[in-house]
Amino acid sequence: MFLVAVGVWSWVIWPRFAVAIWADPRSWHGNTPTSFLWVHAVLIVVSLAIGTAVGVLGLRGWRAARKR
16 A cells, blocks of 8 residues: 555656746746756656556555455
């Protein structure tokens, strides 16, 4: 259950962080995205991928434990 909770937590927190980064004035130089935006975008994508993987592993483990 803990791993499933971590996966859900990732999908609750990181999209909200993405919205905040998008609105941050440091993310844009005119209409051009800055390295600040790109670094945080990579961080968000990787964190969501890891959170998803952890959540899926937790769900599979939980299902396997219930079958026993």
